Each structure stands twice: as structure tokens, then as C-alpha cells.
Amino acid sequence: MKQTSDESLLAQYIEGDFTAFESLYKRHKGGVFRYLSRQLHNNNVIEDLFQEVWSKVITQADSFNANAKFSTWLYTIARHKLIDHVRHMKVISNVMEETQSDDLNAVDNAVDDATPESVHQQFAQAKAIENCMQKLPVHQLDCFLLREETGLPVKDIANIVNAGLEATKSRLRNAYHSLKICIDMKLSENRAQSSVVIESGVNGAETK
Amino acid sequence: MIDNDKNQENNADAAANNEETFVSKIYTQSKNIHIHERIDAAVLSHAKTHLATKTVINKKTAPLWRKWQFSSSIAASVLVVSVIYMLNLTPINTEEYASMPNAIPLQETSLISGESETIPQANTLKSAPEKRMAQEQALARVSDLNASKRREIIQTENERRRVLTEVSNANVNSDEAIYAGARDIEQLDAIIEELDIIEKELRLNKVQIFDQIEKGEVSANSLRNDNKLSEQQRYLLDYKNIQKSLFEGLKQAKQNNKNWKLEEKFKPYLLSFQIKHLNEPNID
Numbered sequence: 001m002k003q004t005s006d007e008s009l010l011a012q013y014i015e016g017d018f019t020a021f022e023s024l025y026k027r028h029k030g031g032v033f034r035y036l037s038r039q040l041h042n043n044n045v046i047e048d049l050f051q052e053v054w055s056k057v058i059t060q061a062d063s064f065n066a067n068a069k070f071s072t073w074l075y076t077i078a079r080h081k082l083i084d085h086v087r088h089m090k091v092i093s094n095v096m097e098e099t100q101s102d103d104l105n106a107v108d109n110a111v112d113d114a115t116p117e118s119v120h121q122q123f124a125q126a127k128a129i130e131n132c133m134q135k136l137p138v139h140q141l142d143c144f145l146l147r148e149e150t151g152l153p154v155k156d157i158a159n160i161v162n163a164g165l166e167a168t169k170s171r172l173r174n175a176y177h178s179l180k181i182c183i184d185m186k187l188s189e190n191r192a193q194s195s196v197v198i199e200s201g202v203n204g205a206e207t208k
Numbered sequence: 209m210i211d212n213d214k215n216q217e218n219n220a221d222a223a224a225n226n227e228e229t230f231v232s233k234i235y236t237q238s239k240n241i242h243i244h245e246r247i248d249a250a251v252l253s254h255a256k257t258h259l260a261t262k263t264v265i266n267k268k269t270a271p272l273w274r275k276w277q278f279s280s281s282i283a284a285s286v287l288v289v290s291v292i293y294m295l296n297l298t299p300i301n302t303e304e305y306a307s308m309p310n311a312i313p314l315q316e317t318s319l320i321s322g323e324s325e326t327i328p329q330a331n332t333l334k335s336a337p338e339k340r341m342a343q344e345q346a347l348a349r350v351s352d353l354n355a356s357k358r359r360e361i362i363q364t365e366n367e368r369r370r371v372l373t374e375v376s377n378a379n380v381n382s383d384e385a386i387y388a389g390a391r392d393i394e395q396l397d398a399i400i401e402e403l404d405i406i407e408k409e410l411r412l413n414k415v416q417i418f419d420q421i422e423k424g425e426v427s428a429n430s431l432r433n434d435n436k437l438s439e440q441q442r443y444l445l446d447y448k449n450i451q452k453s454l455f456e457g458l459k460q461a462k463q464n465n466k467n468w469k470l471e472e473k474f475k476p477y478l479l480s481f482q483i484k485h486l487n488e489p490n491i492d
Binding site: 047180 | 227237
């Protein structure tokens, strides 16, 4: 069955259909939340911004250009909110170091139904990509998240981030390249550590 | 040679695609993030409320057909009255009616008999007691704003001023930075607007202190130092200081910032503050 488009759902909401908004929200809430949470680490701030984004969608729905893509519009709002926040914090306190959350509950949830080995592998990969994303330059991370969360073509991402097509392509290429190298490195480090632990465990058992 | 270059290009593309696939796969696995139910509830409730509010507003702004319906009902009434007069069916005489047995007292029947004296007029609805009640409510609102609330507003204002100073000193050529400041000013402006209304209401209630300050009979600071001000008067003085400093901050930011791209956005604020400021007492 063909899925109703985002744009149609928004139009239905404007006409007074609340369930259309529910569907739209359900479809995009994860993406928007991840987009914000991968770039900020303070949960309260993330939740506030997340609500602000949707609040803007609700109040500005009437002004949405029917010829545009909803996801482009949505992520442009999210990005502006993010920039507003970051700039604001910079201006006020110059430097604000947010504590990084090591909360990987989400990853735990994701791997509920897997075998111990694959759980371990997925956990390691998720942790690796989390760490590696934090090392990406802001512009690259922004483009990468937009690409992964929206699946939009590069042209649309370029519009959202207000950059040229070639620049956006380059940011994406560099982001994927850096992430690949970084993840590989993290995973091999992880494997090496695991083998050291196993070996020391075996040696310990033998000594006993 | 050309073939070699093409091969190299293709290899590079393939490698890039592999990297993208690999990273995407790992990213997808780590996608599961839990959004708290209360956030979902808040967003959906906002969407619902907004829809409901919009419906009410739409009803208030009556569409054309409703207006037409209203006009046609007036026309129908006029037609009925005309027919009554044409048939000489005059309304019942009040004296005749009063002499009738079982007549209801006239005051209660005035609407039936067509007399309009007892029908309340629209312009009498806002009576003096209602105005008085509104004033009392305004006073109560001010009294409710205790010291901590005042501190909170002043603290907020200090932050705004810092933003403006930062923006103006750094001569920031950035829409986003200025916009961040503008957004804050909008929020503060909303608070000030509210306070302005309260002040006007208080003036109606003959709160003398403002007149005395404006006439220069009393200095705001000396009053404050003498501790003669009531809580609400202190509050309003603080607000006046906020208003003044905000205006100064805006002016300063505008002067210092050569690339004031959002000037248009600020103009209404500057104008409204200027107007208020010119009418302000000289609080030292």
C-alpha cells in the first residue's frame, strides 16, 4: 500500500485532521531527535529544542510551501534551532562545555533480540560510531546526519545547510571517509583489548 | 592514459560507495533512541490545541456565506414587519394590555410588548463596577509578583544586555547571532508589554507615585533608598529601569554594528522603545 506523503499529511492537518499530524510526527520524531542529540549532549536542551522544532512546525504549518519537501523544511527548522542555541550559548558564556553522556541504553535496547556475539559486535560498532561522530567537524557532521536521517539528495541537503552543491558533496565524502577510518580503528582497538582480556583471563586461570 | 584516469575515478567512486554503505549500516544499527512519552504528549497536545484554537478563530471570522445569511435574516424580518403594518396588525397597546386580566407586570413584558427601554445597551456593559473589578485584578496581579519574580526578570534582562553588548562589541557580521539577540528581546518585550498594561491600569487606580516621579517631585532612587516604596512600586521602577537600559542597549548595538542586517526586525522595537523612553521620567 502506498504511504501517504508527508506533504499530504501536513495539508490534512492544516484542514483540521489531527491524526494526520500524529502520523507525521511518528514518522519524523526519531530522525529529528537523533539529528539534535548527535550534535548536543545535554538531554534537557535536546528535549527543549525538539519541542521547539515541532512547535514551529505546528504554528507555521499554514505557511509551508506546498511545492517544497516537508523533510527539507523540517530539518531546516531543526538546524536553525540548533544554530540559535549554539550561538546563544557561545555569545552568553563564550565557552560552554557540555558533559558528554555515556548513556548507551538506546543501544542496549536496539540489540535485545540478538545473540551474545552479535550483541557485543553491535554494541562495539554503535559505541565506535558515537565516538567517531563526535570527532567530525561540525559541518561534516551536520551533512552526514541530514543524509542519514532524511535520505534527501545532496542538492536538498545543500539547500538546508545553505552551502554549494560541490561543498556539500565534499563534506559528505569526507565525513563518510573519516568515519570509516575512525570506526575501523576503534573496532580493531576493541578487538585487541578483548583479546588481551581473554588472554589475561586464561593466564590467570592457568596460574590458579 | 584516459582509460587509466577513468579507471582510477571509478575505483575512487566505488571505494566511496563502499565507505558510505559501511558507515550507513553501522549508523542504522545505532539509531534506536528513546523519546520520553511526556515529550510526545506535549507535542501532540500542542498540535491538538493549536488545531482547536484555529477552529475557534475561523468561526469568529465569519465567512461570506454567514454574512449573507445574517443579511438575509434581516431582510426577512423587515419583510414580516412590513406585512404586519400592511395588514394593519399593530402591536398590542401597553395600557390595553395592563388592563387585561392575568397580565404579567409590565417590566417583565417589555420585550414582548416591543418596548426597548429595559433592553441592556451594548455600551453599558462595561460598567463602573466592572472597571473597578478589572483594576482590582490588575493590582492583585502586581501584588502577586513577589521579589523573586522581580529578580528573575532583572536577571533575564541582564542576560539580554550581555547579548547585545557582545553583539555590538564584536561587530558580529552574523544574522544568527543577531537573531538570537532579537529573539530574546522579543521575549523581554512581551514581558514589558504586559507590565505596561499593568502600569496603565494602576494609573487608572490613582497610584500617585508615577505622577510625582514624572513631575520631578520625587527621585526614584531616593524613594528606593528611603525604603518608602511598596512592593508593587519597586517592581514598576525596576521595570522602568529595564525598559531604559534595553533601549540604550539596542541603540548602542545598532550604532556599533555596521552590518546590522536585521535592522528591519529591530525597527519596531526601537521605535516603540523610543516613544516610551521619550515619555519616561528621568530615573537616575
